Amino acid sequence: MSRIASTARMTIRGISSSSVARQEVVGTVGTAPVKRPVGGFRGGILGFLFGFSASSALSIYYLQQENKIASGLLLASVEELQQGTGKISSHLERLQAVEKELNALKNSGAVKDDVSKVRGEMKKVYDGLHLELLDLRAHVWGVEQDLQKVVKTGK
Incomplete structure (x- = not known):
């Protein structure tokens, strides 16, 4: 109880206008906790690890x-390349079919030499027919001449 009374006296004196040196009361129960500075070594590591984890996650x-x-x-x-490849392969198939x-x-068509040969043969046939036509005209003309002679002479 004496402690409480001395503490009370000090607070009363502290309130008063006299200048009394204040003394800190030290308790006998346990030791006072040691205050560590904020941002000290442990706080720096924890902050670094938290920042590193957050930046890694992001x-x-x-x-x-x-x-x-x-x-x-x-x-x-x-997919675009696949579509392009499909189009190209379809074009190739069409080209192969055309080839x-x-x-x-x-293979089945006529060659220029074949056409020249057929043209020559056709000219020969045409010339032969023309000669036969001329022979036929000459023969008909001869028959007409003979007929006119018979009609003039009456025999």
């Missing part, structure tokens, strides 16, 4: 989003 999230976008673009490019038809026409 970096991983950002990289995953970039990877997802890049994968989508790559998939779209692959086969062209080769068949070349």
